[in-house]
Amino acid sequence: MLQSKLFCKTKREAPREVEAASHKFLIRGDFVEQSFAGVYRFLPLGVMVLRKIENIIRQKMFELGAQEVILPALQNKSLWLETGRWDKIDPPLFKFKDRHEREIALGSTHEEEITDSFRHRVELPVALFQIQTKFRNEMRSTGGLLRAREFLMKDLYSFHSDEGGLKDFYEKVKKTYFDIFKTCGLKALCVEADSGTIGGSISNEFMIISAAGEDRILICDQCGFAANVEKSGKVAKCPKCQSILRQESAVEIGHIFSLGEKYSQAMSLPGAVFMGCYGIGLPRLMATIVEKNRDERGIIWPETVAPFQVHLLSLGQNEKSEKLYQDLQKQGVEVLYDDRVNKTAGEKFAEADLLGIPTRMVVSAKTLEKDSVEIKKRNEKEVKLVGLAKMKKYVK
């Protein structure tokens, strides 16, 4: 990708009202922009990151044996009446009427839709997931992507013939979630949580410790117990081993629920069907990755989710850098090539640091004296010179 043609234009300053560090960098890097309160436009760079995250998750879902579906955002009132959530769910549904005066909701979650679909296909067990836009009529949105009113979510639903089957799968999902977050460069903590209006008996949240987080969690350093303050109350001692608990702020990036028969009974499924549902908010995950992977200059994307692998900067040496750009592309390396001639070196460096692509390459008069290219990792200080000839088989 030629940077001169890139739609995204970085900003030196973030809007005054923006507070969260992730929000600042994502706005300044032009990954996303706000449309209105709690609603964001994802621009090309932002979409690239989102797709990377999406594919990591999708891959792990397939490994779990789940099949992909796409359920509608427009949902009929009647299904929601069956579970009694039309008026009760919190945050409330976005509701409107179509031209025939029929009442419709924009889906905030999909238990009703998936259970309805399952109704006449009673092969057990089965797991289905989707990566789809959710609409939530939140009281207020916060921290940029950390809580939006419209956002992309991966939601997985599982159906089992007995509680044991559900329990086994639930534990498998837990492992998979740890795996997903680790791949995204995050160290997650699984805590006991309240199940809210989704319901069910057991639920766990996946937390990333961060000052930007809205949740408060209690951690026992002795036995590993961890719980959301919402669930456990503000107790000082571990309920399992009586040790003193440590309190931290955290971002909830995933939430899993063991629903039991709540939906299958409410929607009158034949026979015993035990369900689980499992969610990950993608933009929130993306923002959290930024919260945990940055310095004062900008983002430091983990390789796995970076929009590009290499950021190639040309400092007034476009012939040689153009050649290197072509070579790298031929090798299948994802390169953002800063081919702009009207930008100073300082500007290019500053932007590269802000955008946070893992590997920076510079071609300049200085490097060409030695017939080489300068390579620097975004998360390291050292630079090294590598002969241009060697770049014919560049491997990161």
Add this chain to the structure above:
RNA sequence: CGGGGUGUAGUGUAACGGUAGCACGAGUCCUUCGGGAGGAUUUAGUUGGAGUUCGAAUCUCCACACCCCGACCA
């Protein structure tokens, strides 16, 4: 929804009730080219409505928008 705050150009920021200015960005030209360079030139703004006043970005009221705390959530 309750409480608090803020609305000036794409972004940031000035202007006592008295000429809306500056910087960055964007456009054009020149000189630059290893950490957001310099010069010339162009571009673009007081959220909307009512009121007070000779005169309102500034004071008052209403609306709208956005942000923060509460609450809720992935």
